[in-house]
Amino acid sequence: MTATDAAPGSATAGTSLTDLRMVWRMRAFEEKVRELRLAGDAVGSIHLGIGQEGVATGASGLAGPQDAVFATYRGHSWAISCGVPVEALFGEILGRDTGINGGRGGSAHLTAPAYRFFGENSIVGAGAPIACGAALAGRHDGSDRVALTVFGDGAMNQGAVHEAMNFASAFSLPVVFLCENNSWSELTPIDEMVRDPELFRRAAAYGMPGERIDGNDPQEVRERLGDAFEVAREGGGPTLVEAMTQRLVGHYIGDADQYRRPGERERDAEREPVALLTRRLRESGVSDDEIAAAESDARAEMEAAAAAALAAPLADPATAKEHLYA
């Protein structure tokens, strides 16, 4: 389905507006995080997914309460996609007592199991085998669980990801492997680190279906990733979905981001989800006001949440040794 199929006020336009609102929430969240980091309120290495929000937006709602989502250090949007309250996310990134992990996880190791978000992981590829375990548990607890594990293009070259894909395939575990291909691994382009840059083809090595989708289009993500969820839930085993996307910013806040190829920025600016959805909504006749409100509402929400998080006390050092053992 393309944008031009949708008449004003149609279901598609409605969906796209909802999607744009979600994309904007993720983007406004991260732009606020960047502001906090540059102001020194947040410290350390922070990895933004600005530009990649189409994927997490399309996925939002696919995971049921019994499911489990595993992300990487670039996982803020995934936490939001799972419904983790943004104030608790800001709090975590700001090292507050009210952070979702009381400051123990920080930006790169967020965990919120109550929201089916089983966490970020700062070791490339390490979340994939862990997701297999969540799926395995579902086979024994009667929960019908699907485990979604998200990782980058670069992670495809990590041994643990290979082992996970084989493990899930051999045992037909309900795992959805989602590769967010932003074409860069930190500062290195994926096409120089593999012989065949069509990464989804690797699925065949495990006898598992694989496909490449447009990660900028939440609707496409919803449909195709949704199919993978369904296959997994019905016992068909794992799928590898390669969502093509782009990060519009540096690998981490502070990365001078000077390694881009000629024409890359222009191309990315055109296809990134805010641009794409805005264009589509305009074409479907949705009003500029509604489109603008998606952004302004999101910014207002994030301003308020960040302010509340900032007002909370810092994590209490006296508790730092707790919870190591039962």
Next chain:
Amino acid sequence: MTATDAAPGSATAGTSLTDLRMVWRMRAFEEKVRELRLAGDAVGSIHLGIGQEGVATGASGLAGPQDAVFATYRGHSWAISCGVPVEALFGEILGRDTGINGGRGGSAHLTAPAYRFFGENSIVGAGAPIACGAALAGRHDGSDRVALTVFGDGAMNQGAVHEAMNFASAFSLPVVFLCENNSWSELTPIDEMVRDPELFRRAAAYGMPGERIDGNDPQEVRERLGDAFEVAREGGGPTLVEAMTQRLVGHYIGDADQYRRPGERERDAEREPVALLTRRLRESGVSDDEIAAAESDARAEMEAAAAAALAAPLADPATAKEHLYA
């Protein structure tokens, strides 16, 4: 080329007889090792490749002096294939001072760089990345080196092998990945541990050619593996060759080997290389005497070598701490 193409006295018959002689050397070597182990002259875990000799036989002669071969703990035949003197191999397995590594390696960690045999490895899959390094060195020392790394079907599920295959493919390194598929990983069948048991198909994941060959036929191995060597040497990068074979004995000496499937032993007995080559030679009209001599010569050689090895002094404990640092 099939056996029936070959006329008596033809080049093929000659080659096949040479092959049978080599197969018998490997088999007689290992049968002698088994005898020594059961008699208590050798100790510890010893992994025989009885039944799999067709692969190492076909490969013998492919590696030039600048090349490097990396095997697993099931590597006796590969050492023989590289030309390592059998007396030094017996000595090593018997813990003698005259062993190729003075007893430090033992059966499962033989190393003989002077014979381009860069060693066995007792960690499943670990030799594959190391072979990439040998190939990489060749790119810088002007040697035209090809690195051959041999591993089992089970090793295909190990992360390090995946990383090695991608590394070699991405950089077009002259590596030949040779999977000896004997359908068992210790006591577990490979077809229950993967979804698609046609392992050579995994090559496509790396944009690398892959093929399955009959590992029992040294001539086929020589040709097809030889092609892979040539491609590698000419800058075409790595190939994955899956050689179908069978181990006629337990995983290690002492394995009760009771997990075989119905009909498996009968099928294996028919297609293993001694049976195959003997049949082929008979059909080509080679005399029973010549065929019998292949076995008896080999046994005589191994008896003598083992006796000489046994007569040598045990490795000297006073030297046990040497050679840790430069």
Next chain:
Amino acid sequence: MPDTAVSGPATTGAPSATQDVKELTYGGAVNAALRRCLEEIPETLLYGEDIAKPGGVFGVTRGLRRDFGDRVFDTPISESAILGSAVGAAMLGRRPIVEIMWVDFSLVAFDQVVNQLVNVRYVSRGELVAPVTIRTQQGSAPGACAQHSQSLEALFLHVPGLRVCMPWTAQDAYDLLVAAVHSDDPVLVIENRTLYPAGTGPVRLGGPVQQPGGLRVRREGTDATVVTWGAMTARVLEAAATLAGEGISVEVLETPWLNPFPTDEVAASARRTGALAVVHEANTTGGFGAEVVARVAGEGVALRVPPLRVGLPDTRVPAAPSLAAGLVPGPDAIAATIREWLG
């Protein structure tokens, strides 16, 4: 094998429905413990390479697949997938028991222990837990190569958040494993393959679940305290018997739990005897013996002789038995070293 524990293991939980004493090897005791855990904890899963249908390369898990179906299964040769999936399954309410066939192989997947498993509880402030039991075995045995001979407990003992034990007797092989599986913490149980077929003797099955910790006074003595663990205990006891014949009275403390470690009890013994030695099979530098010595020294225990550490010299392990024999401390070498040390 006397068991005159001064610091009896604390117990929690009820004994299992059926209490029983059986003649078992060490390997049989491991099997019995697994069977009990699979029976009494429905959340347990048991998996690893060759452990299900074939019953394990050492036969230790025989019969469990048959009796517990697909809760017991074989895996690909993928240690990262084994350990990683155990972490994930535990996060989602299972209680996985996984086997790493040789401790040496854990190194291909060490990340899943050090960066993943032990962070689960801490980072989530207990909202998630990871009650994973990792069973493995280690140690040197004649003919084994350098890649199959290491004693690596010290690597794991430097990892906060992981409990570690090394049972030596068949009874402890049973009790410690049951304790490990019942523990809400991740626990590494390091067995020893040379012991699997050994040590047939009465093993009490179905007793109360113990808590991690405690030590075993294997021999009382007055001249020196010798701390040891795992298969080395037998060699130390043999050395102690030899020395007793010469009038040297050695107290032998086996510490099957290394995390938590019974520092107070060890220090008290050393204070009493005035001499402390630690004997382990791991190589000396950076071995856990250093930690034991440093803890006792840190407590200000006055010793009449400098503390002694006996371990493998800092070298790789050669395959040839004649070479390894010169390196791995045996009863005679231990006795000789202690004799000379005590002057």
Next chain:
Amino acid sequence: MPDTAVSGPATTGAPSATQDVKELTYGGAVNAALRRCLEEIPETLLYGEDIAKPGGVFGVTRGLRRDFGDRVFDTPISESAILGSAVGAAMLGRRPIVEIMWVDFSLVAFDQVVNQLVNVRYVSRGELVAPVTIRTQQGSAPGACAQHSQSLEALFLHVPGLRVCMPWTAQDAYDLLVAAVHSDDPVLVIENRTLYPAGTGPVRLGGPVQQPGGLRVRREGTDATVVTWGAMTARVLEAAATLAGEGISVEVLETPWLNPFPTDEVAASARRTGALAVVHEANTTGGFGAEVVARVAGEGVALRVPPLRVGLPDTRVPAAPSLAAGLVPGPDAIAATIREWLG
């Protein structure tokens, strides 16, 4: 940063063609060392993730790809392939220098160090060698998560066959790395990312190649010997300065080489001062501090107070600076602990 080494590093080999003193940061010194090695040893290769075209995530390897072409290259995110290929390339006559971006990431490929790299020379009786230099960096920094904050030197120091150093000054960042690359043994060089932009000062380039080993007396003192290494040295010196103002005279020994470790010199100092403390950023249990204490105790050095170990408490490292500050020992905490210890 005074450098009054009592045990001057032994030197081998000739100084490089061009001797020079330059104002450099620690990171700049690393870059200069790499440049020198690439220039003077044609067998060197330099590779790792993001190190070539981008010049490294910390900018440390900038310009080297440009100047040395395909001897310097970027790799996939495949630590087993990086380390494993280094082993193989070294066996075949290269001298690879590889980067593991964070020490924590080495754990996905620890096998290639512990089971592969260090066995090469030993098993082949020197017929093969593996002169690999592994550069990595470690340590906690504000906001870094538990998976990016560990100090793991103790894991590597338990591995016979691997040399290990942890330079602190820019000069040592240069000298030790040059020594590592020239050494015929595998060497792990653990840098510290918080130091890369720091420590601008004159660095003598092109001097004679040192041999692994030696120590640096960073401050002389009479009341206690404090041994430390890496970035912790600065905190210990700050604490020592504070204590000096109170009349407590602390001798600070920095041991940038941990394998080989200058046991004799440390013991001699402890004998002189009668008190020994070890301070490191790694968590205490199983840390290398235990080894240092155990060695000195094993030499029978008489101490007037029990030896002291200061490290991270045995816990994971939380991301929030307020939490981490309560755990990672800073200058004030170190001073307070030493003050109390010396009574």
